[in-house]
Amino acid sequence: MAVTTTAQVAPFPKSGHDHARCRDWMIKRAESLCLDQGLRFTPQRREVLEILSTAHQCLGAYDILERMGHRDRRPPPAAVYRSLDFLMELNLVHRMTSRNAFFACTRAEHAAPIQFWICRHCGVVGESESTLITDEVARLAGELAFRPETINVEIEGACQTCRTP
């Protein structure tokens, strides 16, 4: 495969965009993905993904929990983690390790390892997919005689919306 030096950049979510549309798209994608793989997109898993995709930002597991089940009939913590594990396995949800938080993936495909961008002010998360970074990690790994298995890149800062009031 050819190694390109250009990166494909995912759009950072716009400030005025329609969250409901995002959410519907992500839910439909989850449905078809599960259908294809013979997996069950249960109501609980759906609810977790709906909450994350509507929020469109990082949420902690207990933040998600608080929004589930309409006060009564709230599931135990383990249920949230189980749903999150399921969704992360399918790359429908990612974990932001620097915040112990989770967010819904906005990309159609994951061709390569991705980079996460999170705004400190509004908590909105963007994703990019730079092959250049991936290639450089591979090159460094060679020098270090290290075999990489997972690559985690998280950049915190300020998004455009929060810088231009």
Next chain:
Amino acid sequence: MAVTTTAQVAPFPKSGHDHARCRDWMIKRAESLCLDQGLRFTPQRREVLEILSTAHQCLGAYDILERMGHRDRRPPPAAVYRSLDFLMELNLVHRMTSRNAFFACTRAEHAAPIQFWICRHCGVVGESESTLITDEVARLAGELAFRPETINVEIEGACQTCRTP
């Protein structure tokens, strides 16, 4: 400043190297750094750094705690976190967010943001300093209209020692 496409790579700690020598070097560096800046390198802070630099791998805050004070007279959790905060402020210690763990920095200077490499088997941590990755992050940030403030790159995998038994 010129932008180079080569990266400066820190040595990954060798399997047979002398931990005591590492530790002594790190302690001396901390001493001189605190002296320069008029900061106090107290016995508690020293003990935390000694533990981390001797271990030469990621340790959780409570792992560090267990090794402090010789069973009796063990400080409370907050004390460890206070020392870690102090040491991280000086870049003498880094936090591995994907593991909620801490390790002693092995570099003399931090010219640029660094990348962390951690072996899943032995827990040993290496650091690299790739300007290429930093530059690419800056370029992506421009496209995303994002202002980066912290860049966290963590690569998990297998080190050479653990792959060649």
Next chain:
DNA sequence: CAAGAAATTGATATAATATATCGTTCGGTA
């Protein structure tokens, strides 16, 4: 449909990580 297997969820408890608060001690300085 009935029975059994497998996956999912509920319920409870607990582990692991991190912070808040406040009073005391320690170090340097006037």
Next chain:
DNA sequence: TACCGAACGATATATTATATCAATTTCTTG
């Protein structure tokens, strides 16, 4: 010595995550 601020001790609590086992639901097969 008296003072001030940094550091520490003590206690409590918050936050994040997992373990275990029983109950329920769903799927499979006869």
